[in-house]
Amino acid sequence: MQAQDWYVLWAIVRKEWRIFLRYPLNALLRIADPLIWLTPVYFMSLSFSVNGRAPGFEAFTGTHNFLAFILLGNIVGSYISAVLWNMGFSLKQEMEQGTLESLWLTPNSPWLHLIGRSTVSVLVTGLNTLGVWLAAYLLFGFEITSALGPALLVLIPMVIALYGFGIAYAGIVLYLRDAVTLSDIGTYTLQILSGINFPVTALPRPLMIVGLTLPMTYAIDAIRALLIGTTPLVAIEVSLAIVLISMFVFLILGRVVFERIDTRVRKMGTLSTH
Amino acid sequence: MEAAVAAVDLRKHFPRKQVGGNILVRRLRRYVKHRRTKEVQTGASPAPAADGQTKTAGTIEDSAAGDDVILAVDGVSFEVNPGEVFGFLGPNGAGKTTTIRMLATLLEPTSGHAYICGYDVTKQSREVRRRLGVVLAGDRSLYWKLSGRENLEFFATLYHVPRRQIKGRVDELLERTQLADRADELVERYSTGMRQRLSLARALLADPPVLLLDEPTLGLDPQAARNLRALVLELKQEGRAILLTTHYMEEADFLSDRIAIIDHGKIIALDTPSGLKSRLTSDRVFRLEVAGLHGNIDCLVERVPELNIVELRQDEEAETTQLTFTMMDGQTNTAALWQAVAAAGLMVLNYTVKAPTLEDVFIALTGRGLRD
Structure with missing residues (x-):
């Protein structure tokens, strides 16, 4: 990336942030949203516990802390949604509001727009994470362990890998011109198979095998192991290596796939149709 | 001076998208059509166009896919x-x-x-x-x-x-x-x-x-x-x-x-x-609206030398005809025109003479108006 690309990226982020704040109610809801889902999870975990412990759950995961398990899964899951939803959905939104061609007419790589737009979403998710953490600490006594630094070392490459995946995925949205269905399928599939809401080992064997091919599974597993001491699927170093390799692979693959589809769409003349 | 914009034999065609009906039946028909075209081509070997495609008016047949396409x-x-x-x-x-x-x-x-x-x-x-x-x-x-x-x-x-x-x-x-x-x-x-x-x-x-x-x-x-x-x-x-x-x-x-x-x-x-x-044959364009002509302009064309009809519109309901035309020698032919109108017993409803517009040029070239 050249210096000019960073300015462009910054301009896109500023523009997105401005538009985000011009719908104040939506902005408030987006930031407060995690607190809404956190409360039922807490009370459900209480109802499943016997003397503060859930033996079945503990056998699967190596921890009795159901709330923390779900909380971490959902925080990581929210980054998956933030990137995936935003890559595809923002493209669709630009198509619908008629601004996509104006962006494509500028002398920049189209994927800069994708990265810029989803960066705002990741920033909002970052704010969400802090809010959820604070609420969980104040309301339910959830504490952060000292392994936060290593956990971030796993989370950050995972988010970058997701960007790569998201760029390819945005290309598919550009081609099929359907963001909602695709985003739902993609997000739900990843949520189910990568063990966001339950241990991946609880899945039936064929599904578990598919889940174990996803780098996100290892990222979520490693973060949980580092922060709340669950039993990891593989050594944390191995998980980190998988996430780092997938980061490079997805970034390269994402760009190649997107550029090919972009060329195809320019041939078909469907850039402005939706 | 180098041109700022240059287009050289620029061409674009799009596949003709059809909706409704059975997509499998459509694809099967397209395949059969493609096979037949191929068989005919093998027998007759028609000369393909420069881009490898055989053209018909308005649409072309993509020789590779057998799809109908629109020439935009x-x-x-x-x-x-x-x-x-x-x-x-x-x-x-x-x-x-x-x-x-x-x-x-x-x-x-x-x-x-x-x-x-x-x-x-x-x-x-x-x-x-x-x-x-x-x-x-x-x-x-x-x-x-x-x-x-x-x-x-x-x-x-x-x-x-x-x-x-x-x-x-x-x-x-x-x-x-x-x-x-x-x-x-x-x-x-x-x-x-x-x-x-x-x-x-x-x-x-x-x-x-x-x-x-x-x-x-x-x-x-x-x-x-x-x-x-x-x-x-x-x-x-x-x-x-x-x-x-x-x-x-x-x-x-x-x-x-x-x-x-x-x-x-x-x-x-x-x-x-x-x-x-200036491509029009006169520096004036005449518009004449008459009743009683019923679209038969022979009575005018035969009597007025070098009358060039640019456009002819008929209003079936009002039984009127609107003619747009040019004449090589306006002054001489105007007399002949009025004589022809009188001889045919036509009722003149409107008559205007004006400088030609691009619309007249377009009509003369295509036979229809820009907004048709």
């Missing part, structure tokens, strides 16, 4: 020089916008080449976009939840305007497009004319040598359209090459140094506005 642009060639307004005139669906989209790098040509300031639109698209200002038809290409100024500042960065120059450039363009006093209002509160001017301001952010304007006055009130036209002429004076598409003949006539008339994807005439009009 069919071998268009032209050049636009710096300081020139080049008008693309044609009815809706003639191929004007498709051509502009190919030049703007939004659409890849099926065959042929196009260059902007010497850069190939397909192979050097980023260099092309650096030198282009584009105003596409419609007013949805701006961010409505941003102000006019915010829109321009955002796009200025995207067009790589140096950071220190952004404020000055944006202020200057807001002044120039008469938007300075409304610059800090959200675009959603702008009128169509204001949005169109803002789109033009955005197109000028990078100070491009080439401007592509697709129906720039579409939907504007007369005053707003006049202002925009004046601005286009100013931009021409600055030495920019301007390619303008329109289906308003008066606009093309007023603004353009040269005009290409496009119909069914082909340029059917290319000349200066006066050059195009």
